[in-house]
Amino acid sequence: MPRFSVIVPVYQVQAYLHECLESVLSQSCPDLELIAVDDCSPDACGAIIDEFAARDARVRPVHLAQNVGLGPARNAGAAQASGDYLLFLDADDTFTPHALRSIADRLKETGDPEVLVFDYARTYWNGETVRNQAALHLTEQGPAPFRLEDRPGLLRLLMVAWNKAYRREFIEEQGFVFPPGYYEDTPWTYPVLMTAESIATLDRVCVHYRQRRRGSILRTTSERHFDVFEQYDRVFAHLDARPELARWRPDLFRRMVHHLAVVYSRRDRLPHGSRADFMRRARAHYRRYRTPGVPLPPRSRIQHVLIRFGLHRTYRTLQGASALHRATARTSGQLLRGLSSAALRCHYRVQRCLPLRADRAVFTAYDGRGHGCGPGALESAFRDLAPHIRTAWIARPEHHHTIPPGTRRLVPGTAGYWTALARSAYLVSNTDFDDRLVKRRGQVLIQTGQGTPLGHIGLDLLERPAAARGRDFARLLRGVDQWDYVLSANRHTTLTHQRVHPGRYTVLEYGNPRNDVFRTATAADVTRLRASLGIPEGTVAILYAPAHRDYRRSQRRSLDLHRIVRRLGPRFVVLARAHQAYDAPLTSTCGRVVDVSGHPSVSSLCLASDALVTDYSSLMFDYANLDRPIVIHADDWEAYEAARGTYFDLRSFPPGAVARGEDELIDIFATGHWRGSRSAQLRSAFRERFCAYDDGRAAERVVRRVVLGEPEPPPVVPLGERRPVPSAAASLTREPLATIALPVTAAVAADSA
Template sequence: MPRFSVIVPCFKVQGFLRECLDSVLLQSFNDFELIAVDDCSPDGCGAILDEYADRDPRVKVLHLPQNVGLGRARNAGLPHATGDYLFFLDSDDTLTPGALRAMADRLAEAGDPDGPDVLVFDYARTYWWGGTRRNVLAHVLAEAGADTFTVADRPEILDLLMVVWNKVYRRDFVEENGFEFPPGYYEDTPWTFPVMLSARRIAALDRICLNYRQRRQGNILSTTSRKHFDIHDQYERVFAFVERHEQLWSWRPYLHRKMGEHCLDILAKPDRLPPADKAEFFRRTAQLFRRHKPEGALLDGEVALLEGGYAAYRLKRQAALAGREAGRRAEQTRRTTAARARRGWAGLRARLPLDPHLVVYSASSHRGVLGDPAAVYRKAAEIAPQLRGVWVVRDEETAAQLPPGVEHVIVGSRRYLEVTARANFFVNDVNWPGSLAKRPGSVHVHTHQGTPLKYMGADLLDKPGARLGFDVPQMLRRADRWDYSLVANRHSELVWERAYPCHFASARTGSPRNDVLVGAGDPGGGDFRLRHGIPEDHTVVLYAPTRRDYRRGGHVDRIDLARFAADLGEGHTLVVRLHPTLATGPARGLGLAELARRGIVVDATDEPHVEEVMLASDALLTDYSALMFDYANLDRPIVVHADDWAAYTASRGAYLDITAEAPGHVSRSYRELAWLFASGSWRDEESARLRADFRARFCEYDDGRAAERVVRTLLLGEPMPAAEPGAVRIPGQSVTDDLLASR
């Protein structure tokens, strides 16, 4: 008996069907059967299904003699299912890699001999133009935790999209209750509500297991048709089911309101119903609404309009739309007026002299006290208390997370305009907004965000994929405001002056954020280990992959995290830190969040201070992340996993071949990677030799005093020896002369 029976109804999807079938058959978990139902499709679906069945015994094909519709096609597959769990997969959607394994593990984790009745998992919408967007209510699954529950325990689970394909169902539970799909549109409704309300044990899986394809022409429910009237019959079936089960009567008010909202949503869509049919649709909805109205139900909001006539509904809706439009225009006018007032006021402030002691800081697009600017800020507070540091943050939420006593302003606010108009010094690791005008005499210090490996700035002009949505000329105009560019090595100096052809001076100060790493010795980061429950005697491997420009969205799973964590063995902890640009996208929902919840890995993506994460680790595993240049200061083992180096360099470009000039051993397949750690080669003498050469080249100015050097030389104007072997250059001095002299 297989674990899963995957039922796939097919009708006019020949262009998507192979991708759907492959996404199932190529899963790492193989204990399943695939029951494909050809719903008398007039295209090539039947032939495609027969082709797959001929070469894979897991595939069983049913050819229906006539078209019966999506719901009844699913029903046709039910008698042939022998799996523990039923999974209804639409034939234009796809499973994500590892989805079935994640489902099987989650079902086993529930610990019940019979298993949960229903497992609800997450999905992402994938658009025809290449975009991906995770379910906006994913937090509901994350908050559900590891225990099973009922809808009475967690009614918010019903806020998720009430469809059949984001769940798997225990087959015995389905058969015991006689659940089946009705004909017509909205067939998921009379299946999903009875199933969810009846389930005694529901489990949640906070992982994207399915890609929900958003076709350019929309799905069948977005067509204009009288078939949308089927919604009334489908809710009648839901109410009839509840009526037969007294223990569910308490859900009548919820379902009554849900029905009203659902029907009004259909009515409000401009492309669902023929205009001549809208009045009839409203009347039938109102009749259904009155017929099933619970005694004493209090109605408010839009559903209350169902108690009146269609003419009143239209008038109120038109008034509401007009009110929203008027409000939108008023808000736009208010913002325009306020912006003009702020600019005029800022212009007046800009006539005042600069404040020689005012330093404005920002990091990572105003995300808080982070990185190199934070290190400079802390050192300035220590050795130059006369300097007043003010941080620019993006919103009040970010401001609430700042350390106590940190003076701050919100970007774009009147206070922000006042501070930036008077500041003498600006310290940032990314460009300031284009609206910030550089006053004569002010000094802009650009720290960057580490040593560059991949192409940056003007070098991206030859990489159209990598600069998608990135305006290089605008970026260079903003970089024209730089006075100093901090560098940790001569490689960075050459790259920045080529990638940013602007009038700045390269300051050989080292990277301030790396001061805490230089000479750190044995692994520290005790607070990080304590927060995440990592035993003191564990060897911590930090995995820090970078984003890919050859894939829209930037995320590509290069290794199986669960497998790698298991292969590391007892006494090891795998810590994962995604690239910051992937932190809020779907990347974590593709397995990382769920693995972290189960304690298989530690997710350090949200840790604000990457230096602490590095200090807490014993080794770094990365692909092409610039983090390796910082990590080399710790003199701890580094392994580079470069299985897609050719694709990466073709799409993004690289300033050096990191596979030939690596800071440690290089793996080009998972087998090689696993062997490096299993054999202990990751920390052998050759690893130490490669690391020493790498550190000598790329950490040459990092001596633990970079922040002090920035404060004393660039903010205070004091003489202080620069990091050997170079010196801070003055604007206009030739970089080439410096390099030739120091070679």
């Protein structure tokens, strides 16, 4: 008997069916059967299902003699199921990698509940991925399993069958089946949740819910949307047949009103001329199922009044007024923005005619993000070593809290911003400034860069269209022509810059200023940072920071972080930091996996952690200065090399152990190889090559040379004389800290030799 029966109803989705079925069969939890129900599809879906069945014995094809619709097709699949748990997946959606393994682990943790609710993300045709906005209701904190009374917020989730795992015996005992119709999920989802005696949640995206550009059933204009009334009749009939569920009537009434309002207000659902009839039926349902005396939610009172009295014309008038208001505001906004832009351009021209201010310096990093990176370290050094210079930082308002006191805050595009660019003597950034910047005679522009490059940058991307992706190389070279100084941490970076960013600038091979903090931090700082992040004492904190993937349109997490910490045991915590290019977290904070994507300082995260796991991120070159363990997870090296290109083979010259898969990564930590002698030898050679100048005085050297005019910078402290602040785990036993015993992989065996 398999653990899971995955039921996929199939109808006219031949373009998406391969990806759907592959997402099931490629799961790392193979204990499943895949029941693909061909709902008499007129395209090639039936043949595709048979091809998969011939290839994989876990696929059980079911061919229906006539088209019955989504609900009955699911019933036909469930009738053939033999697994412990039923899962439903629409044929144009997909499971995320390792989803079933995470579901299996959570079921085991919570004692095999009758229903497990997990999360999903909408994936759009343009590559955008957006997680469910109601994910907060899926927190795993608190007792589990539970009943719906303990977590009524689950009723606010999308009414679908495919974001849950159902114990098959429970479904069969209760006699739950899907009705026919457009909204067949409604009379399934609510009764199942209300009836279940044990429910658990999994705070993880397990399904990618495809949002098709065309062809979605719910976005098809049809009178079949009137089916929603019949489905709610079924929901309330279920309540009437079970008096013990009567307490849920007010909640379901409010959900029904909201659902009817959504169907009515969407322009792509009801045919022209049918809205008045829909409103009349909505009014009848309102009066039929209303529970007198139950207070209404303040935010939806107008919605309730309009439906209660069937105010079709009023509803339409309000919608029209709202649309007119938005259009007027949009037009007015465009006009005002045009006038404002013209005024600012004029202001900038005037400011460029005024004298430079030799006592002003302006800084920015990552195109308007917060205080940090090389510019942040230099800004602090300016204030310490050249206090006569007043500093200003350009950042978007949401990042102003990261700017230290005493530094002027500037918002991009404002008059103060353009004044600072026009009249400041020093301009410092790790990216290019606004392309409308006209560099004046006497201005000094310092380009700090973003660390030591592993992947190709600059003109090397001319032959890498996947990585370049519309990059304006003419604009890049215009920016290079404005540089006066470029900072470099090592000879590799110097040679790379001079070749891929050809210009007349001066390279200052002084070290990376953003790494100065690693030499000045103390053990007390490490303790404070760990406490602020909630890292328990006596645990090993792994910082996971993957690189950006040029060949992917959206972020994909290649590691199941929750499974990793479960396998390693309570002595390990993972700090997950997404690449800043994605503006989205890698995962949600849950248990011993902490999302730190929004933390303002990656340097602080490095200090708080005990080891770094990354793939191709330049952060490894910075982290090596701490002389703490680094593990490389290179599961897609060939794809990364093909898309971006690299300056050396990281697998041949790594800063530590190399894992080519998730299980191998777990082995490395479980056996203690992550901080073994071989890993230390690799890290030492890596530091000698890339960390020669990072002795904590890089920013000081830059300020003394560029601002104070000192010809000879302070000498570099030799690598062997540096004593980085130790990690919290350095004092823990050298024995393996994990609570599991795993077979030693080839990579671990080779390291131990």
